[in-house]
Amino acid sequence: MNTYGRFPLELVRGRGVWVWDSNGRRYLDGVAGIAVCTLGHSSRALRHALGRQLRKLQHVSNLYRVPEQEQLAGWIRDNSCADSVFFCNSGAEANEAAIKLARKHGHVVRGIDTSSERGPLILSAQASFHGRTLAAVTATGQPKYHQGFEPMVQGFRYFPYNDIAAFEALLHKCEAAGPRVAAVLLEPLQGEGGVNPGNPAFFKRVRELCDRYNILLILDEVQVGVGRSGCLWGYQKLGIEPDAFTLAKGLGGGFPIGALCVKAKVDHLKPGEHASTFGGNPMACRAGLTVAEELSRRNLPAHAEAMGKLLQERLLDLAGRHPLVIEGVRGWGLLQGLVLRAEGPAAIDVVKAAMAEGLLLVPAGTNVVRFVPPLTIQPRHIREAVKRLERALLACQKPTPSPN
Numbered sequence: 111m112n113t114y115g116r117f118p119l120e121l122v123r124g125r126g127v128w129v130w131d132s133n134g135r136r137y138l139d140g141v142a143g144i145a146v147c148t149l150g151h152s153s154r155a156l157r158h159a160l161g162r163q164l165r166k167l168q169h170v171s172n173l174y175r176v177p178e179q180e181q182l183a184g185w186i187r188d189n190s191c192a193d194s195v196f197f198c199n200s201g202a203e204a205n206e207a208a209i210k211l212a213r214k215h216g217h218v219v220r221g222i223d224t225s226s227e228r229g230p231l232i233l234s235a236q237a238s239f240h241g242r243t244l245a246a247v248t249a250t251g252q253p254k255y256h257q258g259f260e261p262m263v264q265g266f267r268y269f270p271y272n273d274i275a276a277f278e279a280l281l282h283k284c285e286a287a288g289p290r291v292a293a294v295l296l297e298p299l300q301g302e303g304g305v306n307p308g309n310p311a312f313f314k315r316v317r318e319l320c321d322r323y324n325i326l327l328i329l330d331e332v333q334v335g336v337g338r339s340g341c342l343w344g345y346q347k348l349g350i351e352p353d354a355f356t357l358a359k360g361l362g363g364g365f366p367i368g369a370l371c372v373k374a375k376v377d378h379l380k381p382g383e384h385a386s387t388f389g390g391n392p393m394a395c396r397a398g399l400t401v402a403e404e405l406s407r408r409n410l411p412a413h414a415e416a417m418g419k420l421l422q423e424r425l426l427d428l429a430g431r432h433p434l435v436i437e438g439v440r441g442w443g444l445l446q447g448l449v450l451r452a453e454g455p456a457a458i459d460v461v462k463a464a465m466a467e468g469l470l471l472v473p474a475g476t477n478v479v480r481f482v483p484p485l486t487i488q489p490r491h492i493r494e495a496v497k498r499l500e501r502a503l504l505a506c507q508k509p510t511p512s513p514n
């Protein structure tokens with residue numbers, strides 16, 4: 111189906127931070143499948159682990175115990191604030207599970223009516239991104255993604271991200287006639303919506319209010335989680351703990367996997383209430399375990415922090431040389447956004463020009479160019495990426511030759 115506006119580029123091979131197209135041209139990959147290929151392309155550890163797993167056992171139903179799944183859940187439990195994990199196959203699906211959990215929390219813990227007029231509400235942020243399935247896209251606070259798919263799922267309300275006063279006003283309005291809000295769903299840093307880092311003071315206040323009302327605080331860590339932020343989890347950048355968080359993208363390093371991770375006190379779902387055929391299958395969990403092992407063994411979150419600092423420095427230098435085009439740089443670790451001025455080229459034009467220079471990048475909204483490279487990226491790649499980006503910026507700014 112025609113669901114993607116694709117670039118005319120066919121990638122056929124990858125190694126580390128490099129990918130090759132079908133003409134044999136090499137690109138430095140600042141996209142990594144959009145924050146997916148944590149260990150780079152064709153990682154030796156993943157090739158070996160998945161090869162072994164494929165020869166051992168590919169798939170079994172969740173009717174039975176799956177040791178790889180228990181091990182990966184154990185790693186998440188031992189290294190995060192969560193006590194238990196539900197595995198699925200994507201970010202949207204992880205958020206769907208979180209939304210079901212929120213609804214149940216609203217009913218059983220907050221005693222919210224099940225009627226549609228007084229049913230549980232989930233508050234999410236404007237400019238957020240939570241996926242494309244019907245409830246996840248409803249949670250996504252961007253009207254352009256709703257357009258044409260109405261009616262949306264009931265029970266969602268929106269507020270401006272990082273805005274304490276607006277959040278409190280919405281919360282108090284929703285709670286005015288008794289318990290109504292089941293959960294607040296937020297990205298620690300808004301990725302797709304423009305690389306907007308969460309404000310720790312805002313998140314601290316949301317945490318306090320959620321505690322006061324017994325409202326679930328759910329963080330969507332699908333893009334920032336698993337080391338990319340420079341910490342293992344994005345919430346560590348904010349100095350708070352969520353009640354639940356979702357993972358996907360980088361967790362499998364390129365193998366599809368998603369997860370809903372919850373604290374014991376909100377582990378409300380009982381046998382039969384949620385399920386997935388493929389979720390947590392041995393291959394996906396072996397991929398997740400391998401990413402987890404490599405993250406620890408190579409201390410990749412700290413590496414992401416250091417490489418993010420270097421990238422940010424280099425991009426700030428670039429901004430200094432091109433002040434009419436670049437407004438600034440923002441982000442955490444290896445999730446950085448180059449913010450372009452409205453007068454200059456659009457993000458998509460810079461991305462296209464960068465591609466012509468052998469550098470892959472992805473827009474985040476209309477005016478931000480996003481860097482989400484493999485966490486294994488080295489200083490020489492960062493220097494090379496910024497060199498290529500500068501050539502792309504110059505190409506974008508070339509005045510179109512006048513007809514006379």
Ligand SMILES: *Cc1c(COP(=O)(O)O)cnc(C)c1O
Binds near residue numbers: 199203205331358
């Ligand atoms: C990509 C993304 C999703 C959706 O994940 P899919 O695997 O595409 O369904 C959800 N939330 C955030 C923050 C994302 O970046």
